[in-house]
Amino acid sequence: MRVKKSSFVLGLGLALMLTGLVTWGYQIARGLIVTDLRNPFSWGLYISTFAFFVGIAAGGLIVSSSVYLFNIEQLKPFTRIASLSAFASTLGATAMILPDMGLP
Amino acid sequence: MRLGMVIDLSRCIGCRSCAVACKAHNSQPPGTWWNRVFTPGASFHQSAVGKDGEFQMNFLPVSCQMCDNPPCQKVCPVGATYTDERGVVLVDYERCIGCRYCLAACPYGVRQFNWEDPRKAKERAGYMKGYDYGYPEDYRDQGRLVYTPDRPRGVAEKCTFCVQYTKNGESPACVRACPSKARIFGDLDDPRSEVSRLIRERQTFRLKEELGTEPKVFYLAPAKPVR
Structure with a gap:
């Protein structure tokens, strides 16, 4: 039986998502102490990932909007992927806020 | 009314009684300190610092500086940190989102x-069964929960000038616990209070004054003999 490549990627994504949800549940049950953050270092990977996603989203929107602003015909195909990745990153950034808060 | 504190560093002996009393009265779990005492310049507490061929040992108690212009209040996205009508910066534990x-x-x-449930941290410390410490009841300031013996997991907390005591006219735990009476507590708006008199008549400094946070905790510079 031939397995499509896209379904393999989808399965990998689902597995990662499941791991994330399970570990998030573990953190909700035990508190932010499981992240090993302490009072002197109160912000960690969560908030830096948030900043990363915000940056990607802003970059994608700048690319797509400047293509339309300067009306560059041969770059028009890139606007779709740029806008789409910006939208996905916005969702990712929003999701990163939830585990970072102590009391969501 | 503007509550403030003067700490006389010539009187501080670095015993950390204030830190322990604070911890006991405010039910702080292991690992949490609202009030600390440092030996500036030394890597170990209570060790002398050599300077210009002389030894000197001074101490610096640091708790919330009760800023008139508090950065923590300005950045709070939900308004959980606020300044009450007596100038005390407080945290509403029910509003804080962590x-x-x-x-x-x-x-x-x-x-x-x-970072975790304080009851769990206390459990791990291995106290006798049924033992607990701290002011046992919730205290609300106009409906805002500003003191509760075990704060919920995932909220920020800090020194409250012992709001549960000072609202009734008593002194904070650290002031009462200090064996050398280095801490003086009172109303900065009243020109006849001891704190106002000390600030007027003696040379005082505040921590990181250059940041413009306008703290209400004043320090009298240490004037211990050099030995």
């Missing part, structure tokens, strides 16, 4: 976070 913005903003590093 974003830890205030921990990042505070230049004095006095804010503490409940």
Whole structure:
């Protein structure tokens, strides 16, 4: 039986998502102490990932909007992927806020 | 009314009684300190610092500086940190969402976070069964929960000038616990109070004054004999 490549990627994504949800549940049950953050270092990977996603989203929107602003015909195909990745990153950034808060 | 504190560093002997009393009265779990005492310049507490061929040992108690212009209050996205009508900066534990913005903003590093359930941290310390410490009841300031013996997991907390005592006219636990009476507590707006008199008549300094946070905790510079 031939397995499509896209379904393999989808399965990998689902597995990662499941791991994330399970570990998030573990953190909700035990508190932010499981992240090993302490009072002197109160912000960690969560908030830096948030900043990363915000940056990607802003970059994608700048690319797509400047293509339309300067009306560059041969770059028009890139606007779709740029806008789409910006939208996905916005969702990712929003999701990163939830585990970072102590009391969501 | 503007509550403030003067700490006389010539009188401080670095015994850390204030830190222990604070911890006991405010039910702080292991690992959380609202009030600390440092030996500036030394890597170990209570060890002398050599300077210009002389030894000197001074101490610096640091708790919330009760800023008139508090950075922690300005950055709070939900308004959980506020200043009450007596100038005391407080945290509403029911409003706090645990974003830890205030921990990042505070230049004095006095804010503490409940990384886990404080009851769990106390359990791990292995106290006798049924033993607990701290003021046992909730205290609300106009409906805002500003003191509760076990703070919920995931909220920030800090020194409250012992709001549960000072609202009734009593002194904070650290002031009462200090064996050398280095801490003086009172109303900065009343020109006849001891704190106002000390600030007027003696040379005082505040921590990180250049940041413009306008703290209400004043220090009298140490004038111990050099030996």
